[in-house]
Amino acid sequence: xxxxxxxxxxxxxxxxxxxxxxxxxxxxxxxxxxxxxxxxxxxxxxxxxxxxxxxxxxxxxxxxxxxxxxxxxxxxxxxxxxxxxxxxxxxxxxxxxxxxxxxxxxxxxxxxxxxxxxxxxxxxxxxxxxxxxxxxxxxxxxxxxxxxxx
Amino acid sequence: xxxxxxxxxxxxxxxxxxxxxxxxxxxxxxxxxxxxxxxxxxxxxxxxxxxxxxxxxxxxxxxxxxxxxxxxxxxxxxxxxxxxxxxxxxxxxxxxxxxxxxxxxxxxxxxxxxxxxxxxxx
Numbered sequence: 001x002x003x004x005x006x007x008x009x010x011x012x013x014x015x016x017x018x019x020x021x022x023x024x025x026x027x028x029x030x031x032x033x034x035x036x037x038x039x040x041x042x043x044x045x046x047x048x049x050x051x052x053x054x055x056x057x058x059x060x061x062x063x064x065x066x067x068x069x070x071x072x073x074x075x076x077x078x079x080x081x082x083x084x085x086x087x088x089x090x091x092x093x094x095x096x097x098x099x100x101x102x103x104x105x106x107x108x109x110x111x112x113x114x115x116x117x118x119x120x121x122x123x124x125x126x127x128x129x130x131x132x133x134x135x136x137x138x139x140x141x142x143x144x145x146x147x148x149x150x
Numbered sequence: 151x152x153x154x155x156x157x158x159x160x161x162x163x164x165x166x167x168x169x170x171x172x173x174x175x176x177x178x179x180x181x182x183x184x185x186x187x188x189x190x191x192x193x194x195x196x197x198x199x200x201x202x203x204x205x206x207x208x209x210x211x212x213x214x215x216x217x218x219x220x221x222x223x224x225x226x227x228x229x230x231x232x233x234x235x236x237x238x239x240x241x242x243x244x245x246x247x248x249x250x251x252x253x254x255x256x257x258x259x260x261x262x263x264x265x266x267x268x269x270x271x272x
Contacts, residue, residue, distance in 0.1 A: 017177075018178055050213055104250060104251075104253070106220070107218070108217050110213040110216055113248065114245065
């Protein structure tokens with residue numbers, strides 16, 4: 001019988017892609033413990049990878065002096081993740097839609113689209129350096145690529 | 151130094167060159183770079199290649215891999231070749247649909263149908 005108490009933690013990690021391994025494993029294990037299905041696990045894993053890579057590459061610009069904070073809370077209803085980098089932030093609306101025109105043939109620029117497609121809530125702070133992600137258990141998403149975003 | 155693990159397997163048939171990804175998860179930049187180098191070596195060697203990328207083992211990938219596929223596709227076409235993808239797990243196929251890369255790549259059910267497509271009417 002799974003515990004009723006939410007699982008929560010906050011971890012500060014280095015600005016390198018491989019630094020996500022530990023917090024990611026923790027989050028996916030906690031999801032399994034709380035009874036999330038494989039689709040939910042896939043979705044959170046993908047969104048987390050994309051968001052963390054953005055934080056490291058575009059936020060902290062791979063600066064080894066900077067860190068990324070990964071905070072999460074997982075209960076029987078949802079996965080709630082907050083990623084904060086030490087970069088200057090960005091405006092999500094300024095990122096071109098990779099599904100159209102020449103963008104379709106560019107090798108990069110699909111991370112935000114996938115995050116929006118797989119999470120129920122995608123919310124940035126005003127500066128654009130902190131991202132709040134939520135996925136609810138066993139809950140269908142709206143039109144792909146058009147999940148709630150702010 | 152860590153040992154370099156095999157990232158792809160390569161099989162040559164009459165119709166095509168079949169490259170299968172051997173990892174279940176393809177995530178990090180180093181993985182993607184290693185894959186790109188390995189596959190580009192196959193393309194360079196083959197010249198005008200009929201290339202099939204087999205995803206049968208892959209259960210998870212990030213958008214970095216989608217970028218890799220775009221770069222491989224360009225390289226194959228530059229050399230007058232053709233590219234097919236196959237054996238894509240439903241969860242991964244959803245990623246292709248969301249990004250609309252289903253409009254960019256020719257995706258087949260399995261290796262046989264992908265390889266045979268090269269000899270059919272274009």
